[in-house]
Amino acid sequence: MVKEFIRLSSLYFRSSYFFRALKFTLAALFPLVTLGLLGYSEIGIPLAIGVFLNAPSDIPGSLKRKVYGILISSVLTMGVSFIVSLSNPHYWLLLAVISALTFSISLLAVYGFRGSLVAFSGLLAMILSLAHGVTSIPLWLHILLIGVGGLFYLSVSLLTHRIIPRKDEDQLLSDTLSLTGDYLEVRAKLLTETTKRDQLLRKLFTLQSDISEKHEVLRELLLTKAKRGKKSHSDEKHLLIFISMVDILELALANSLDYPKIDSLFKGHEKRLDAFKEVNLAFSSHLKKVAECMITKQGIPSKEPMIRALTTASKAIGDFVEQVGTPHAQEGGIILKNLYDYQTLQLQKIRTVRRALTNVRKESQLSIKSKHAHQFITDQDYGFNIILENLSYKSPIFKHALRLTTAIIIAYIFGTALGIKNTYWILLTLIVIMRPNYGLTKERSINRTIGTLIGAAIATLIILLTQNTIVYGVLAVLSLLVAFSLIQQNYRSAAAFITINIIFVYSLLTPNAFEIIQYRVLDTFLGAVLALIANYLFWPNWEVMNLDKILTKSIRANANYLFAIRHLYRTKETADVQYKVPRKEAFLSVSNLNAAYQRMSQDPKSKQKSSDLIYEIVALNNTILSTLASLGAFIQHHKTTEESVHFKKIVEHIGTTLENSAKEIDQIDIHPSNLPENIDTAKANLKSSYESLIKEREAELQRGQIALEEEMLNNLQEAHLIYNQLIWLKVLTEKLEVAAQKYRHRCAA
Template sequence: MNHQTRRLRYFFSGQNFSDGVRVTVSILLPAVLLGQWGYFEAGLSIATGAVCVSVTDTPGPAAHRRNGMLAALVLVGLTALLTGAAALNVWTLALEIGALSFGLTMLLVWGARAGAVGTATLLSVVLLLAHPPALADAPAHAGLLLLGGIWYAGLALVAYQVRPYRPAQQALGECIHALARFLDLKAKFYNPATALEEDYRQLVAQQVVVNEKQEAVRDLIFRTRQIVNETTSTGRRLVLTFVETVDLYERITVGYYDYSAVRESFGHTGILDDVARLIRHVATELDHLGVAIQTNHAHPGTGPVLTAEWDRLQARISALDTDAETGSNTLVLKKILVNLRDIIRRVGNIRRYFDEALSAAAPAASRAADHTQFVARQEIELRALSQNFTMKSAVFRHAVRMTVACLVAYAVAETLWHGQHNYWILMTVTIMLKPGFSLTRQRNTERIIGTLAGGALGGLVLWAVPWPEARFAVLVVFMVVAYSFQRTVYLVTVVFLTAYLLIMFRFLGLSYLGVAQERITDTLMGCAIAFSAGYLLFPSWESEQLTDYMAAALRANLAYLRQLADRLAGRPLTSNDYRLLRKNVYVSGANLAAAFQRMLTEPKSKQHRPTESHEFVVLNHILSSNIAALTGTLREAAPAVPPFPPDSRRALTSAVAALSKSLARIAPAAAAPIEELAAPEPNISVEAADDKLLLEQLTFLQKVSGDIGKVTEVLAG
């Protein structure tokens, strides 16, 4: 199976495609059936309710999805009644739009799903502006919207009841797919022809994706009682396999070396090409396993082939020992070899997902009580809303920004532009305007390009396909594609959404050119308003928040480094405590990398020292990788306790001090006083002979921590 075939299988077996099909069915079926019976307007209202509720149906535990859809149903019904009353007068309608845009945006204080509920409700209000119902018809219209929402929610919940483990399998498969890509990028570091800076940029960007996928699986598995509490084989295998993928990610991450030196020492031997080739083959095998788990079809695996390739690589490295030039320097190659052997072994452990007998015989990895600490809790508390009524709150500033932008869009639609679908201006604003300027800018660009491309695509279909049945088939395909990519590639969604809307309006007897012109004009006006609001009204620049992410990463690495010191002193953590520290390091590092990437999309004048910031991101990644490498070595050496020589202790103390000073520079208010490292336990021999390799690794940690200190001096200056 080649790369393109795997990508197609990932797409068609993934959660996004399933959701795209469900949204398409929930929209088309009531509209088509009721249209055949002469009740097209009623069918359209039902389809509108389904579209609005589908916005809240983001991936996650079934209970959270259900609660989000129920909340959307209630708010959509109430706002439909309110809009029917407010539509009597243009001023009362403007007052409603202003109040709802502010109040519904403030729901973001309770998390992304609550924010999606607000977006869905605001979308329903905007869509009602196309044909506001009379006051007497408002209850009936609200009932149709509720019927559509119930119809969609019923489809979603029935699908979950029929296949309760399917979302977790899909999420886990996507997580492994992202991890395989991360491993594949590591192969580039052994290619002397690539630039290391660009390699690091791509690796850190993929680290963000891996973290997002891991968080999605963690949230889905550890919040679903049916998975963590039941003793079914499928539930156990999901938990065990996910834990194994996180451990594999750690093992891949710890494979850091001085790649410049490695390239210089061994580039001429050709051995690095063999190393890169083996890494790519392991990544391909891991990608096959992700597809297999997502499609729920066992993969035979190529374990023996990978082992044989590893043996050949070992033989080649051993042959270099006889070379006078490289014989004394092959230690780093042997370390790479050992790491690759462990990665191959862990990939084999993931393949055991399909061994039901093994998972049934294995002891329970954990229970819900053990896993609650790995997922963040989001309580719905009213005081959280009142606490955010301040200009210091990013959500409050965004709500004010949204209110002003929506009122301007409504005023423009009512006074300057009297198109048949001028509500598209307001809808564009509500969709385009995001809390951060970088995302607002990106969405606006994609919306404009996608609308133009979608208009051309829709026109091409209408010109080249004159048969109504064929046009309808194309419309269905375009709908599925549009809704399948709405959470991943927004540009694709806009292209196919615009195209299918033009085809749909042609079925309704409207002129293609007139609709296309209005669509493009409304989009340009809405994007201009959203962009201006994001840039001028209390803009949220990533550079202003980047230091917060840097401080979080430093705190996580400090805790991670202290656990290493405790382990060397004979005070190791429990497995769960260590995994929690490791999770915090990976999450904070990914958040930092994501914020840095967003900053690079902002205007140059708003970026704060991008070169030094990138250096900090890379050094943070190198630091956590080496701490993990040392920790892994010590964990494998347990229960024997390694010596803790005085020189090693001094290197650790210096590293901790350097990181603490860096944290004090970045976030003076949050910095804590430097704590002494734990003294060695009485049974630890501090007089033992110095372990040269251990000292070298700790000295390197000290150097990286010092480099971070130098960068923070510049950033804080």
């Protein structure tokens, strides 16, 4: 227990989350404490406010975007603070200003996550200006000092980046390695835990979405440098680890199997599957340990457990064949051999990560060429036309801006009319909790309320035990530090520490601490309830309304991935951007679909229209992606025969079926000329090729040739995998088309 506590504490204090929180806390305290001791508190306070307002945009990403984000945030917070402060004495003018500012600032969320954080800074500045009383310095100086505080924080951020330039990269790589380990663990359980597969598949959807989010940030961080041709050895090392992690994810997806068929083939021989399950569990454990090593900088764990597990799996193939006997064991044996090959490749990728971490320089030769790097980066368009395109009721951000504006105005009128003390706390709760979709708003409302209650209870207990202001000051600083270090990992705990911080800050300023606790809890509860009501009643944005575009995008991305695999199979070229870019787009599109489905599942049951059908389409898209990854990974790492005309026809059939499925969801009528051709002959010929190899092998056995030559083994593996995966894809895409037709009819009803 003690050892585990020390391990977790070490990871926490070495994490970039704690480092970023420490940077923010020290940057805010420095002007406050230093100028306060010199007798210039009236200057130190707005400087600290400037730091507080402009820190949110300091998130992982390219340095250029980070600098622009903080600069734009500084200008925005200064302007908003000035306008609201001037309007404050005039109630009706203030209402109009709040409405206009809330709506216009909220629209900045169309520029992605960083844009939403800049918007949060602007809204936060507006609310703090409502609470801003008369000070001993002129308004213009107060506003100027807020801007200086923002620039001061930017300077601190740039300085720390220069001293420790790869802190965020290390953390992101570590988080991604850990999530990939979780993914492999779930994949392992899928192989044998037959009664839990639906639950495990849903967990995979979430994990794949989380991994893809990390991949996108890493692409921005790492490939921007590659794009500019400015790479140190450390940059190349990190890039190599990232590329290997993408390959590991592809191979993990490639391990997805036709589980009902597996259950049938290995009934009574589940022990042989356990050996392969243990390999994935060994890989998972190793990746999680490596993830910790990236943070703690300790030695890389031994690779021996992985090698032992893989050796046991290899032996399990022979045991299965010996126990079942030929020729009955042939199909099961080939499946196990393919699975073993994938896991062998997986071990190679993991060892590449290990070598990169131990600074083996020759590995850096595998990094992406700078001229191709831009093709892997998802660029965010920051043009004003994006705002104009979203000035539509169809835009979720537009509806969110309207909803938040309405909720803010209702809360302000309600609070001021009833004379609620610290009405701005209700408004603050609204901007923190409210999100464009109902499910996330509900989740944050619950976590915020529970966290506030926990924080209030802890603060009450401490106040009952001591009235020492030094203790209050120390706890206020420590709780602020902990709150900001946890805000991305555990929002409920962060809310508890934020409450503790606010209570102790007010306890230093006012003698009646219990009144502050009471109002804090009440205002948070009112804000959380209003946020939920607003999301449900005012221009609701149920996730099902936005699914059509996400569904069709994922289907078409899978189709593009299929044709990239076919190109690879036909040309026998080394996998390059023509293969890797469509693969990246397919992974990302399906992950976005998974995330959208998770959000939909958090909406009220009455608003989840056709949820069963949507889940079927989501599951089919994921299975299609896994099957494609299996084909792609095999073709990349095995010597294959020439493309046959039968292969070509079946691929074209699958591609047409995918496109027709997308058209059904888009409610586009399908012209008869676009219907897929009958491919029964091609299917029969492809099967015949596989069966002829089986007969050839059986003839070898009858002649007493027990040993399987490598060429025959490769041909058998290829014929088995190509035939089974293509036919499986055909079945899956035809099921998808039927589901898409049902979905279209339900939407039209």
